Amino acid sequence: MWLTTYFLIWPAISAAILAILCVTLWRDIRAARRSGKSMV
Structure with missing residues (x-):
């Protein structure tokens, strides 16, 4: 029963x-674009 539910x-x-x-x-x-920063 539990395995089926899982x-x-x-x-x-x-x-x-x-x-x-x-x-x-x-x-x-979006926050990085607004602040002008790079995600990397």
């Missing part, structure tokens, strides 16, 4: 983490 839930958890990382990266890029 296999059904992990894609949603992975997608949420990926979305959080993408949103924070986009915010950092």
Whole structure:
């Protein structure tokens, strides 16, 4: 039961983490462009 639930839930958890990382990266890029600094 738990293993089945895990296999059904992990894609949603992975997608949420990926979305959080993408949103924070986009915010950092926008902040760097506004301040005129390079991301590297």
